[in-house]
Amino acid sequence: MNSFFGIGLAELVLILLLAGLLLGPQHIRQIARKLGLVAAGAQRIIAQLRLQLNSELDVLDVQEMRAAVEDVQQMQKQMQDMRREMQNFLSQESSALQSVAQQRRAVPNIPPSSDPSSSPEPTIAPPKPGLPQAVPIPDDPES
Numbered sequence: 830m831n832s833f834f835g836i837g838l839a840e841l842v843l844i845l846l847l848a849g850l851l852l853g854p855q856h857i858r859q860i861a862r863k864l865g866l867v868a869a870g871a872q873r874i875i876a877q878l879r880l881q882l883n884s885e886l887d888v889l890d891v892q893e894m895r896a897a898v899e900d901v902q903q904m905q906k907q908m909q910d911m912r913r914e915m916q917n918f919l920s921q922e923s924s925a926l927q928s929v930a931q932q933r934r935a936v937p938n939i940p941p942s943s944d945p946s947s948s949p950e951p952t953i954a955p956p957k958p959g960l961p962q963a964v965p966i967p968d969d970p971e972s
Contacts, residue, residue: 836844849857 848860852860
């Protein structure tokens with residue numbers, strides 16, 4: 830350590846010599862003792878502040894970790910609920926598809942009518958729910 834509060838070793842020795850000459854040897858001992866007690870007290874206070882700060886940070890970290898664990902547990906519950914809903918939905922849809930398939934097997938095949946009066950334009954099937962509707966577009970007159 831080259832400097833103490835921005836004061837080098839040579840400057841510190843000069844200050845101590847001047848203080849010794851001005852105050853005398855008896856007062857130097859008392860002042861040095863008081864400075865030592867003040868420095869020790871300051872170190873004690875700093876150590877206590879560090880301990881208190883570290884304990885507060887540890888408590889905050891523990892609380893944050895608990896909150897994070899609770900969030901993860903809540904997400905897991907939501908995922909389980911979504912899985913159950915999807916399984917229920919899929920089982921309902923598969924049973925509906927099976928019933929439609931059974932109904933189609935029960936209906937005999939009817940050949941398409943060969944009626945000449947039927948329209949030559951293709952018919953558009955009714956849209957399925959949730960899908961966009963098909964729009965008929967006339968042929969390009971320029972071609």
